[in-house]
Amino acid sequence: MPTREAALVRAVLDEYGEIASRGIEQYLDRARNAEHLGPLLADYPSRGGRSLRASLCIAAARAFGAPLNDAVKSAVSLELLHNAFLVHDDIEDDSEERRRLPALHVLHGVPTALNVGDGLAVLSLGPLIDNHATLGPRVAHGVFREAHRMAQESVEGQALELAWRHKNDVQVTSEDYFRMVLKKTCWYTTIYPCRVGAMIGHRRDISHEGFVRFGFLLGAAFQIQDDVLNLAGDHGRYGKELGGDIREGKRTLMLIHLLHSAPPAVRSELHALLALPRRRRGDDEVAWVQGLMRRHGSIEHAKNAANQLAGAAAFEFGIAFREAPRSRDRDFIEALPHWILERA
Amino acid sequence: MPTREAALVRAVLDEYGEIASRGIEQYLDRARNAEHLGPLLADYPSRGGRSLRASLCIAAARAFGAPLNDAVKSAVSLELLHNAFLVHDDIEDDSEERRRLPALHVLHGVPTALNVGDGLAVLSLGPLIDNHATLGPRVAHGVFREAHRMAQESVEGQALELAWRHKNDVQVTSEDYFRMVLKKTCWYTTIYPCRVGAMIGHRRDISHEGFVRFGFLLGAAFQIQDDVLNLAGDHGRYGKELGGDIREGKRTLMLIHLLHSAPPAVRSELHALLALPRRRRGDDEVAWVQGLMRRHGSIEHAKNAANQLAGAAAFEFGIAFREAPRSRDRDFIEALPHWILERA
Numbered sequence: 122m123p124t125r126e127a128a129l130v131r132a133v134l135d136e137y138g139e140i141a142s143r144g145i146e147q148y149l150d151r152a153r154n155a156e157h158l159g160p161l162l163a164d165y166p167s168r169g170g171r172s173l174r175a176s177l178c179i180a181a182a183r184a185f186g187a188p189l190n191d192a193v194k195s196a197v198s199l200e201l202l203h204n205a206f207l208v209h210d211d212i213e214d215d216s217e218e219r220r221r222l223p224a225l226h227v228l229h230g231v232p233t234a235l236n237v238g239d240g241l242a243v244l245s246l247g248p249l250i251d252n253h254a255t256l257g258p259r260v261a262h263g264v265f266r267e268a269h270r271m272a273q274e275s276v277e278g279q280a281l282e283l284a285w286r287h288k289n290d291v292q293v294t295s296e297d298y299f300r301m302v303l304k305k306t307c308w309y310t311t312i313y314p315c316r317v318g319a320m321i322g323h324r325r326d327i328s329h330e331g332f333v334r335f336g337f338l339l340g341a342a343f344q345i346q347d348d349v350l351n352l353a354g355d356h357g358r359y360g361k362e363l364g365g366d367i368r369e370g371k372r373t374l375m376l377i378h379l380l381h382s383a384p385p386a387v388r389s390e391l392h393a394l395l396a397l398p399r400r401r402r403g404d405d406e407v408a409w410v411q412g413l414m415r416r417h418g419s420i421e422h423a424k425n426a427a428n429q430l431a432g433a434a435a436f437e438f439g440i441a442f443r444e445a446p447r448s449r450d451r452d453f454i455e456a457l458p459h460w461i462l463e464r465a
Numbered sequence: 466m467p468t469r470e471a472a473l474v475r476a477v478l479d480e481y482g483e484i485a486s487r488g489i490e491q492y493l494d495r496a497r498n499a500e501h502l503g504p505l506l507a508d509y510p511s512r513g514g515r516s517l518r519a520s521l522c523i524a525a526a527r528a529f530g531a532p533l534n535d536a537v538k539s540a541v542s543l544e545l546l547h548n549a550f551l552v553h554d555d556i557e558d559d560s561e562e563r564r565r566l567p568a569l570h571v572l573h574g575v576p577t578a579l580n581v582g583d584g585l586a587v588l589s590l591g592p593l594i595d596n597h598a599t600l601g602p603r604v605a606h607g608v609f610r611e612a613h614r615m616a617q618e619s620v621e622g623q624a625l626e627l628a629w630r631h632k633n634d635v636q637v638t639s640e641d642y643f644r645m646v647l648k649k650t651c652w653y654t655t656i657y658p659c660r661v662g663a664m665i666g667h668r669r670d671i672s673h674e675g676f677v678r679f680g681f682l683l684g685a686a687f688q689i690q691d692d693v694l695n696l697a698g699d700h701g702r703y704g705k706e707l708g709g710d711i712r713e714g715k716r717t718l719m720l721i722h723l724l725h726s727a728p729p730a731v732r733s734e735l736h737a738l739l740a741l742p743r744r745r746r747g748d749d750e751v752a753w754v755q756g757l758m759r760r761h762g763s764i765e766h767a768k769n770a771a772n773q774l775a776g777a778a779a780f781e782f783g784i785a786f787r788e789a790p791r792s793r794d795r796d797f798i799e800a801l802p803h804w805i806l807e808r809a
Binding site: 152155156157158161209212213214229230231232233235236237239240242243244246247250253258262265266269272273276277279280281283284286287 | 496499500501502505553556557558573574575576577579580581583584586587588590591594597602606609610613616617620621623624625627628630631
């Protein structure tokens with residue numbers, strides 16, 4: 122990726138991430154005095170993160186002609202909801218770490234963490250209510266409908282992933298996987314920010330289907346790259362326990378590839394290993410699965426898939442954003458497909 | 466309680482409960498096809514229940530002059546959110562039963578149940594969106610703001626109760642208790658239905674403070690009566706494991722009274738018992754605490770408190786509903802304070 126484009130992505134993420142962080146602070150401040158709750162609501166948001174979703178939302182709105190401020194509340198709401206998802210996901214996956222620190226339920230127990238996740242979800246509705254003053258009732262209501270759809274998709278995607286693990290399903294296909302990722306990751310990470318951005322840019326005539334296709338391809342590439350990093354990334358930068366996905370029995374594209382390409386005996390062993398409780402999959406078991414994935418080309422397969430998806434996303438970008446004039450914000454979004462492949 | 470008033474309460478609960486159930490069905494139907502999720506969303510709502518909250522919401526709206534249909538969507542939303550709370554509460558309290566059947570996380574595990582609770586919360590937003598078509602944007606937005614406030618209060622109240630248990634706090638006072646109940650129980654059970662009902666009845670000139678006072682007194686009497694039933698009710702009608710509150714270490718008014726009236730040695734024993742993990746408080750320990758509560762008059766104390774609160778609620782009813790002309794709906798709400806004392 123050319124240095125100039127990588128620098129643009131970093132600059133926009135820094136700039137819009139800072140704006141989103143200030144907005145998040147305002148909403149957390151209002152809840153700060155809630156006894157036994159306020160400080161815990163602030164924990165995950167204060168751990169940092171790239172604010173990719175907020176930045177994409179603001180950039181899409183500006184690319185379609187909205188003033189900077191118009192999309193900030195929607196972006197803040199999305200980041201708060203993202204943090205709510207992270208808290209609940211970490212409980213559901215029994216993850217140990219989040220952003221280099223112990224997960225919230227590890228620090229405070231499942232009951233408190235569950236309630237903090239609920240609190241963050243409730244908090245995320247505040248900026249959508251305040252959108253009425255900024256955007257007027259018609260657009261604010263439109264954004265809220267989009268948020269509702271997005272939250273439904275997310276919960277439905279999470280249900281698929283949880284069911285596969287709960288039932289120890291080893292028949293999951295890559296088609297199943299992409300349906301799950303569309304719902305669980307893409308809708309709130311990429312599709313919703315683009316659709317809402319376009320809506321706030323007052324371009325209601327633009328087909329939303331283009332954003333679904335672009336967002337799906339971009340989000341799927343993002344998720345697969347994330348799963349590759351979970352297996353082989355740099356712990357200091359990745360911020361979660363490496364190999365955690367294998368411990369959790371998560372149906373990644375790599376695991377699905379391995380389950381379909383390993384010989385029957387190995388496949389049975391894998392099935393039995395995945396049936397064990399999480400704690401029984403220790404370092405040795407994780408290393409064994411990693412070795413199998415390398416030998417069977419599962420990691421290469423996933424990297425190739427991410428590459429192809431990113432390439433297709435770059436193509437779909439031209440269709441989805443064809444009515445947006447050239448701008449820094451448009452350039453930022455255009456650079457994202459290749460940028461996500463190179464983050465490590 | 467005169468038979469005529471008890472019959473009225475039962476008749477209205479049956480009638481409005483049936484209307485709310487049909488509405489809930491419609492929203493569940495839309496989600497029915499969501500794989501691994503749809504049927505689970507329908508589980509708790511299909512287990513029955515009195516629909517007290519939905520009925521109060523519809524009755525308050527009609528008492529202030531709204532047509533029947535105007536409040537139904539808000540009532541449906543509230544019942545769906547109530548079911549979301551129940552699913553998450555049961556995880557947080559590690560409850561074994563709900564409405565005479567195993568709790569959802571007992572049936573499907575914590576991760577799936579947590580996500581189903583999230584799904585029900587998302588589903589509860591649907592009727593509030595659809596309120597726009599029924600009530601127009603101004604009133605619909607007002608109802609949504611009320612819902613947001615109510616959800617915040619609920620999460621804050623839950624945080625108090627969870628923190629007391631998590632820290633094994635034995636200093637909790639009855640004042641603390643009432644603050645917690647105001648937030649956790651009253652706001653969504655009684656205050657919100659009345660406020661929203663009045664708002665939908667297009668009586669924006671009516672002070673909302675009256676509903677906070679009436680709803681607080683009614684809701685607190687309701688919660689205390691519920692806690693008494695948990696200790697000494699009829700399992701078949703109560704629908705949860707009896708004595709479960711003691712097992713869970715829940716800070717009920719009875720436990721708080723006992724902790725403040727028992728001699729120091731007993732108090733220390735109680736403290737140690739409450740510090741144990743839930744599974745270590747078996748039938749013998751529950752019976753011991755129940756015996757102490759009886760001997761120290763804690764159960765009588767709670768029953769007296771519920772009586773006094775219900776009496777005060779009856780007084781505040783006259784103020785909060787003074788501008789509502791005499792009607793069947795007004796009579797229903799007026800009869801609630803005494804009715805809740807007599808349900809067993």
